[in-house]
Amino acid sequence: MKYLRLLLILVLLGSCSKNSYQISKKTYNKETKKLGKSLREIKQDTINNRITNVIKSQNFNLRKPNxxxxxxxxxxxxxxxxxxxxxxxxxxxxxxxxxxxxxxxxxxxxxxxxxxxxxxxxxxxxxxxxxxxxxxxxxxxxxxxxxxxxxxxxxxxxxxxxxxxxxxxxxxxxxxxxxxxxxxxxxxxxxxxxxxSGLGIWYDEENLDTVVLPLNFNTTFALKYIGYNTTNLKNAIYSFKLRFNSEEVSHELTEKDKKILFLLMNEI
Known part of the structure; x- marks a missing residue:
């Protein structure tokens, strides 16, 4: 009886999962159909008390991820x-x-x-x-x-x-x-x-020991140049090190980190 109850529970859980996927699939199809319909129409708008004209151009495609x-x-x-x-x-x-x-x-x-x-x-x-x-x-x-x-x-x-x-x-x-x-x-x-494999960026490890940093090297600018938001500089440094110097993760830049930053700028 104990094992029968357990089997029944597992069957019910499996059914719930399948039902969740069916609902999700149905909603996906419904929403994409609605989205496609909305793209076909350009509603006239009012800007500064004037109604805009609508003339549909044939030259377009979907925006793409970057x-x-x-x-x-x-x-x-x-x-x-x-x-x-x-x-x-x-x-x-x-x-x-x-x-x-x-x-x-x-x-x-x-x-x-x-x-x-x-x-x-x-x-x-x-x-x-x-x-x-x-x-x-x-x-x-x-x-x-x-x-x-x-x-x-x-x-x-x-x-x-x-x-x-x-x-x-x-x-x-x-x-x-x-x-x-x-x-x-x-x-x-x-x-x-x-x-x-040619995906993402990395620094030239062979030059890490020999690279000489410019006297005016700005590490905050370098982080921004790569793409990091430096509003909270310590957090930006932590995320940078998590990716490029994961064995020494902290909120402070070492000399090695600065060299990595400099080398990365040359890769972009």
Whole structure:
């Protein structure tokens, strides 16, 4: 009887998950249809007490993403992440989820505005969700990323950057665009391996010991030049080190960090 109850509970939970996905799929189709319909119309507007004219041009296409933000899910499994993104009440989503075994699941069309970045900025872009594709990696933030997962990420990034002409410096982590608020995809994420595949930026390690910094080298300007928001300088430094010097993460720049900053400026 005990095992029968347990089996019944598992069946019910499975049914609930399937129902959540069906509801999410139905709502997705409904909302994209509504969005498409709204794009077909240009409503006349009133500006300064004058009604605007409407003449439809045939020369257009959809706007395209120019930024990719990498996250870790901080959840128990891909299944849990799928459910989180399928439920309306969570108000979060991402374009892709990559599991530990390398499985890639797309949850939003690339051209839709996902809800994955929250408040943040990169360079002059202050509305990250409107300009980016979000990629979630199934990882709790305290474990290494698997080879299969990173391999799939590399293939996906190659496809997306080629398709949308996204520059290397615009492949970033959640921590990069939200210093002090986010730390994903964690200090264990292999940014250098990604850069070795031509994705993202990294510094010239061979010149690290020999590079001589200019006397007037401005580290705050260098952080801004790369893309970091330096309103809270200590948080910007922490996020920078989390990515480029993860073995010495702190809120202060060392001489090594300054050299890394200088070398990175030459890569952009």
């Amino acid at each position: 930024l990719i933000v990498i996250h870790h899910t901080a959840q128990d499994s891909c299944k849990q992440t799928y459910k989180t993104f399928a439920l309306k009440r969570t108000q979060v989503s991402s374009h892709y989820v990559i599991c530990n075994d390398g499985t890639i699941t797309q949850m939003l069309n690339d051209l839709l505005r996902g809800w994955h970045a929250g408040g943040g900025s990169w360079g002059k872009n202050t509305d990250i969700n409107s300009a980016s594709i979000g990629i979630e990696l199934d990882n709790d933030g305290s474990e290494p990323f698997s080879y299969a997962q990173i391999n799939s990420l590399v293939f996906l990034l190659q496809k997306l950057t080629e398709k949308y002409k996204i520059p290397s410096q615009n492949i970033v982590g959640h921590a990069d665009i939200a210093p002090g608020r986010k730390t994903d995809p964690s200090a264990l994420f292999p940014w250098k391996a990604l850069a070795d």
